[in-house]
Amino acid sequence: MAVSPSKKSLELKTLFSTYSSNLWNRLVSFLPSYRLDFLGKIYNLYHQTTRSRSRRRKPSLPLPLPSNSLESFVDTSEASKVFDVLEDILEHIFLDLHNIQKNLHFWQSRAEASNARKVYFLIFERGPRAFIDGTVQLIREYVVEGSGMQNLCHSASVHISERITVLTSLRYHLATFLAQIYIEVDKFGEELVKHPEKSLPLLLVTINGLFSKLEASIGHFHTVCQSDSSVDGSYSFPLMFEKLPEVNQEGSQWTDCEIRDAINLIYENLHKLDSYLNVIVTKHQKPRKVTLYWMRYTCGIVGFSVCSIWVLKHSRLMGSSDIDNWIREAKDSTISFWNDHVEQPLLSIRDELFETFRKRHKVVMDHEEVYLTAKSLHRMLLAFSEQTKGQTFPENASDQEMLEIVMERYEKELTHPIQSLVGGELVRALLIQIQKLKLDIETAMLELDQILKANEINFAILAALPAFILSLLLLMLVRAWLKQDTRAEGRGRIARLQRRLLIVEVEKRIMQFQICIDQGLEKDAECMFGLVLYSLDRLYHAVEWHAKATGEWLCLRQDIIDLGKPRLQTSYKLIITSRMERVYDCLLPSSKH
Numbered sequence: 001m002a003v004s005p006s007k008k009s010l011e012l013k014t015l016f017s018t019y020s021s022n023l024w025n026r027l028v029s030f031l032p033s034y035r036l037d038f039l040g041k042i043y044n045l046y047h048q049t050t051r052s053r054s055r056r057r058k059p060s061l062p063l064p065l066p067s068n069s070l071e072s073f074v075d076t077s078e079a080s081k082v083f084d085v086l087e088d089i090l091e092h093i094f095l096d097l098h099n100i101q102k103n104l105h106f107w108q109s110r111a112e113a114s115n116a117r118k119v120y121f122l123i124f125e126r127g128p129r130a131f132i133d134g135t136v137q138l139i140r141e142y143v144v145e146g147s148g149m150q151n152l153c154h155s156a157s158v159h160i161s162e163r164i165t166v167l168t169s170l171r172y173h174l175a176t177f178l179a180q181i182y183i184e185v186d187k188f189g190e191e192l193v194k195h196p197e198k199s200l201p202l203l204l205v206t207i208n209g210l211f212s213k214l215e216a217s218i219g220h221f222h223t224v225c226q227s228d229s230s231v232d233g234s235y236s237f238p239l240m241f242e243k244l245p246e247v248n249q250e251g252s253q254w255t256d257c258e259i260r261d262a263i264n265l266i267y268e269n270l271h272k273l274d275s276y277l278n279v280i281v282t283k284h285q286k287p288r289k290v291t292l293y294w295m296r297y298t299c300g301i302v303g304f305s306v307c308s309i310w311v312l313k314h315s316r317l318m319g320s321s322d323i324d325n326w327i328r329e330a331k332d333s334t335i336s337f338w339n340d341h342v343e344q345p346l347l348s349i350r351d352e353l354f355e356t357f358r359k360r361h362k363v364v365m366d367h368e369e370v371y372l373t374a375k376s377l378h379r380m381l382l383a384f385s386e387q388t389k390g391q392t393f394p395e396n397a398s399d400q401e402m403l404e405i406v407m408e409r410y411e412k413e414l415t416h417p418i419q420s421l422v423g424g425e426l427v428r429a430l431l432i433q434i435q436k437l438k439l440d441i442e443t444a445m446l447e448l449d450q451i452l453k454a455n456e457i458n459f460a461i462l463a464a465l466p467a468f469i470l471s472l473l474l475l476m477l478v479r480a481w482l483k484q485d486t487r488a489e490g491r492g493r494i495a496r497l498q499r500r501l502l503i504v505e506v507e508k509r510i511m512q513f514q515i516c517i518d519q520g521l522e523k524d525a526e527c528m529f530g531l532v533l534y535s536l537d538r539l540y541h542a543v544e545w546h547a548k549a550t551g552e553w554l555c556l557r558q559d560i561i562d563l564g565k566p567r568l569q570t571s572y573k574l575i576i577t578s579r580m581e582r583v584y585d586c587l588l589p590s591s592k593h
Contacts, residue, residue, distance in 0.1 A: 060091045061537040062561055064186040082192070082200055085263050086185055089207075090537075092270050093178045096277050097171060097534045099285075104167040106286035111160045118156035119149065125292045163284040169221050170280060175530030176523065177214045181207065182533055183526075183566045201254045204262045208244045211269050215241045218276075241269045337467070345464035370442045377435045381406065384432060388425070406432050488542035493590040500587060502539045506563060507577045509535055514570040529566065536564050546586035556584050 063086055110121055123134035134152065141151050184206050191199035242265050254262075290297065314322035381402035385393055388409050393402070410429040488498035509532045516525035540560050547553035559576050562568060580587055 060087070060094045061533060061540050061564060062557075063087065063090070063189075064182060064561070064565060065189045065192070081259065081263055082203060085207075085266055086181070089181055089266070089270065090178070092274060093174055093181070094534060094537050096274070096281075097174055097178070097530075098538070099281055100167050100171045100174070100277075101534070103281060103285045104164065104171065107160050107163045107167065111157075111164060115153040115156075118160065119152045122152060122156040122159065124295060126287060127291045127294055131295075166280065166284050170218075170277065171531075172527050173214060173217045173221065174277075175527045175534065176217070177210060177530070178533055179526040179530035180210050180213070182530075182564070184210070186566050200259065204259070204266075205244065207266060208262070211241045211266075212243065214273075241272060341464055341467040345461065345467075348463075367446070370439070370446055373435070373439045373442055377432070377439050380432050380435060384409075384425075384428060403436070488538070489545065491546075496586075496588070496590045499539070499542050500581065500589065502535060502542060503577055503581055503587060506532060506535045506539060507574065510563070510570060510573050510577070533564055536560055543584070543586050547584065550585045552584050552586070556580070556586075 063083070110118065113121075123131055123138070126134075138149070138152055142149070184203065188199050188203045188206075192203065244262060244265065311323070312318060314320045316324070378399055381399055382393055382395075382397065385397075385402045385405045388405055406429050409425055410433075413425055413429065488495055488502060490498075509528055513525055513528035513532060516522075516528055540557075543556060544553065547556045559580055563573050563576055582588075
């Protein structure tokens with residue numbers, strides 16, 4: 001039976017790690033104590049650097065340790081090493097669960113789709129080869145059996161259900177392992193702080209036993225998958241964890257060498273777990289975006305190629321000046337648009353805002369001209385009225401009263417127009433009316449000029465409106481592109497909704513955990529508690545930045561830690577989730593509807 005390349009690489013890495021550890025132990029035995037301490041620091045520094053390189057995100061959900069004595073816990077060298085080991089275990093499990101959950105969510109969404117959508121996925125969203133195979137199968141079965149669509153629906157359902165089954169089982173075992181680790185750390189918390197030399201070996205032995213339980217559960221899952229004919233044979237190697245030696249497992253006094261070997265063994269088992277999950281999850285992961293949208297990308301590439309050929313045909317390389325002419329016309333149009341809708345309106349607004357004094361002076365001059373015309377008309381009316389009536393009028397006499405006298409005399413003179421032109425007052429009355437018409441025209445022009453000058457800024461804004469709308473659209477596009485991240489860590493309304501959904505997920509899984517406890521399902525309860533921890537870890541990272549910005553991080557962090565405490569009653573946890581939804585700003589619903 002042929003051995004797969006992944007198994008060969010895993011065996012080589014394991015062999016290299018074992019020999020390097022043995023070589024280090026032999027080298028340490030030949031060195032004095034002071035050199036041993038120096039090299040030990042180098043060795044620990046190397047492992048810390050290696051682990052820091054592999055970290056792909058922030059520290060995960062805090063361990064359930066006593067907060068009042070956490071500083072003393074970190075001060076001890078042995079406890080500090082185990083603290084790092086436990087953090088790395090949680091980090092690896094959270095990352096693996098997140099990877100499994102993303103793929104599982106994809107397959108569950110496909111499983112809930114219609115049969116036509118499943119067939120579309122089976123043919124069009126699994127790459128060119130699947131497209132050809134599916135099309136050939138559909139045509140062949142339709143021609144031969146007449147039921148090609150039904151067979152494809154069944155194949156799509158089987159394809160999706162296989163992946164859901166495998167990923168759900170992996171999530172179940174990992175969540176159970178996570179819950180067991182967390183519960184054990186919660187049990188050993190006080191002892192690790194008070195008596196680390198006694199509790200440390202017991203904790204390491206317990207963790208090693210939990211790895212053995214995980215190996216047994218995944219091994220059973222591996223056997224079931226191998227015997228199930230509906231699942232393709234993709235499990236080329238079983239999961240085999242390293243175990244602590246039988247000697248001194250329960251002893252209270254461990255040497256530094258034994259503690260170091262136990263820690264290295266845990267890291268080796270973590271590496272094996274990651275390698276195993278990488279093989280299984282990769283086989284059952286969701287298709288990549290390139291595979292899902294390969295038809296769109298193909299059409300885009302074809303369209304881009306056609307456009308490139310068309311551009312090449314009209315370029316200088318083919319002896320054509322079309323592109324140069326189009327560029328020149330576009331440049332002229334852009335310059336014209338800039339001058340008409342940007343530069344000139346802005347200059348007009350600037351002139352209107354910063355040259356008001358000059359314009360006010362001109363308005364004053366226009367008022368003086370109208371005033372002189374009005375005074376001249378008043379004098380003419382006053383002289384005509386005094387001569388016509390034979391009485392003296394006051395200087396403040398109304399122009400309207402005197403105009404009535406002029407119009408009465410004008411109507412009387414029109415009865416004998418020829419006589420009045422020679423020896424009457426008809427010509428004088430006509431001249432007064434012309435002066436009145438001149439005054440009315442000047443007054444109307446002054447009012448119109450004032451209206452136009454008062455609306456110069458409005459006209460300039462209207463001229464700049466197309467450029468303003470274009471800039472606003474461009475700004476909205478840039479803003480949408482910059483804030484296109486809709487994850488729970490974002491700032492927008494969708495991100496707030498995602499954070500509230502995380503709270504709902506935590507609350508739902510807490511209730512499911514309590515239901516399993518009430519029904520006596522201990523294994524399922526451990527799995528649900530592990531999923532609660534996973535949801536809390538996601539919530540922890542989603543709200544950290546926002547809560548720090550609003551100053552509510554300390555309280556919110558403590559509430560999240562309380563939700564993860566194994567010994568806290570479910571009723572108290574539900575009260576905490578209800579308070580979190582109502583109190584904290586980063587978890588409130590968006591005010592925009």
